[in-house]
Amino acid sequence: GENVEQHPSTLSVQEGDSAVIKCTYSDSASNYFPWYKQELGKRPQLIIDIRSNVGEKKDQRIAVTLNKTAKHFSLHITETQPEDSAVYFCAASGAGGTSYGKLTFGQGTILTVHP
Amino acid sequence: EAGVAQSPRYKIIEKRQSVAFWCNPISGHATLYWYQQILGQGPKLLIQFQNNGVVDDSQLPKDRFSAERLKGVDSTLKIQPAKLEDSAVYLCASSRGSGPNEQFFGPGTRLTVL
Numbered sequence: 001g002e003n004v005e006q007h008p009s010t011l012s013v014q015e016g017d018s019a020v021i022k023c024t025y026s027d028s029a030s031n032y033f034p035w036y037k038q039e040l041g042k043r044p045q046l047i048i049d050i051r052s053n054v055g056e057k058k059d060q061r062i063a064v065t066l067n068k069t070a071k072h073f074s075l076h077i078t079e080t081q082p083e084d085s086a087v088y089f090c091a092a093s094g095a096g097g098t099s100y101g102k103l104t105f106g107q108g109t110i111l112t113v114h115p
Numbered sequence: 116e117a118g119v120a121q122s123p124r125y126k127i128i129e130k131r132q133s134v135a136f137w138c139n140p141i142s143g144h145a146t147l148y149w150y151q152q153i154l155g156q157g158p159k160l161l162i163q164f165q166n167n168g169v170v171d172d173s174q175l176p177k178d179r180f181s182a183e184r185l186k187g188v189d190s191t192l193k194i195q196p197a198k199l200e201d202s203a204v205y206l207c208a209s210s211r212g213s214g215p216n217e218q219f220f221g222p223g224t225r226l227t228v229l
Contacts, residue, residue, distance in 0.1 A: 001173075004157075006157075031215060032215030032216075034217065034218075036220075042222070043119075043206065043220040043221060043222050043223060044158065044206070044220045045220070046217050046218075046219075049217065051215070089157050089158070091157075093215040094215075101146060101163070101170075101210070101212075101213050101214050101215055101216070102160055102163060102170075102171055103148075103158075103160065103218065104160070105157030105158050105159070106157050107155075107156055107157050108155070108156065108157050
């Protein structure tokens with residue numbers, strides 16, 4: 001099955017700096033890669049996603065890049081703010097069979113933005 | 116639109132007891148997922164339903180866990196008997212279709228097994 005590795009496990013930045021979180025996946029057939037933000041004690045919420053036919057996607061201060069050849073994708077947050085502090089999870093979704101629509105999550109990155 | 120609802124929010128039981136969780140997905144969402152999230156880890160899929168049929172339950176410990184989705188809407192997840200290692204947050208999620216789409220998560224049920 002799919003395996004997703006996420007790094008770093010913790011990331012501490014100063015307000016205004018950029019933050020980058022990286023993930024690798026094992027199944028070359030995976031074709032959907034969402035990123036979820038989970039604040040303490042709350043539900044995961046989608047912040048951005050990318051499909052395998054696109055190399056990069058941006059939404060205001062957040063961007064995701066995908067390298068299908070290397071099987072890795074990254075989350076970029078610019079001009080970080082204290083409210084960006086949370087746990088971020090990457091995930092990959094299988095392309096067919098029983099993997100269709102199934103999300104495999106990374107271990108998570110605890111992002112702390114210091115004012 | 117109303118979000119995914121789950122109950123209870125918290126549950127404390129002793130090992131070998133049984134427990135059940137309930138989920139009501141977003142109206143019209145055909146696909147429902149149950150995830151287990153152990154502290155410090157990402158969610159792990161336990162079971163995926165498409166309408167009221169099971170699509171994937173390969174990671175569901177079937178000797179103690181069971182789940183059903185009645186009439187393709189609400190779902191219940193049961194653990195019987197519970198073990199200490201079942202302590203986790205159980206998240207329910209739903210999505211419109213069966214394919215790779217945004218999954219909307221409920222608030223979760225935090226289970227503590229003593």
